[in-house]
Amino acid sequence: MTKKRNMWNILLASPFILAVLTCFIVNFALDRQFSWSLLTAASCLYAYLMLYTLIFGGKHRILFTYLVLAILLIPFLYIIEYTANLYLPQPIYWTTRLGIPVSLAWLAALAVTALLKTLTHANGFLTTGYFILAFYAAERCTNNRIDAFIGPNDSWSLSDHYPILYFSAAALFLLLGLITTAVKRSRSRA
Incomplete structure (x- = not known):
C-alpha cells in the first residue's frame, strides 16, 4: 500500500x-x-x-x-x-485590513454551515438554508470591510438592498428540510 x-x-x-x-x-x-x-x-x-x-x-x-x-x-x-x-x-497593504477579515468571515461561514449540518444531522435542504444565512452574514462582513478599506461609497450590494431575498430563500430551504425530515421520520415509524 x-x-x-x-x-x-x-x-x-x-x-x-x-x-x-x-x-x-x-x-x-x-x-x-x-x-x-x-x-x-x-x-x-x-x-x-x-x-x-x-x-x-x-x-x-x-x-x-x-x-x-x-x-x-x-x-x-x-x-x-x-x-x-x-x-x-506605491505599495498597497491590504492583507491585514481587508484580506484577513474577509477570508475569516468566509471560512467561518463554511465552518458554521458544516458544524450545524453535523450537529443537527441536516439533510441537503436544511444545509442549504444554513449556508444561505451564513453566506448573507459573510457577504455583509465583506461589504463592510471593503467600505472601511476604500471609504464609504455608493457601491451596490444585494445584501444591503434586498436582504429579503436571502431570508426568503433560506426560509424556503429550511421549511423544505423540515418537511422532508418529518416525512422521513413518519415513514420510519410506520
Whole structure:
C-alpha cells in the first residue's frame, strides 16, 4: 500500500513541480530575479497540499482539507500582497485590513454551515438554508470591510438592498428540510 501511495503522490506532485520549475526558469531568465514566480510556487504548494489532503486524508479528508485551506490562507494572502506590491508604483497593504477579515468571515461561514449540518444531522435542504444565512452574514462582513478599506461609497450590494431575498430563500430551504425530515421520520415509524 505504501508503494502505491508513493507512486500516486509522485504523480500528483509532478505537474506542480514542473510548473514551479518552469516559472522559476522563465522569471529568472527574463528578470534576473525571482519575483512573480514566488506567487506561482506558493499557489502550486497551496493547491498541492489541499489536493493531497483531499485525496489521502482518509475518513476526515474534508476536515483536513479545510484546515489546510484555513491555516495556509493568511500566509498566501501576504505572498499575493508582496508580489503585487513589487509591480505597483506605491505599495498597497491590504492583507491585514481587508484580506484577513474577509477570508475569516468566509471560512467561518463554511465552518458554521458544516458544524450545524453535523450537529443537527441536516439533510441537503436544511444545509442549504444554513449556508444561505451564513453566506448573507459573510457577504455583509465583506461589504463592510471593503467600505472601511476604500471609504464609504455608493457601491451596490444585494445584501444591503434586498436582504429579503436571502431570508426568503433560506426560509424556503429550511421549511423544505423540515418537511422532508418529518416525512422521513413518519415513514420510519410506520
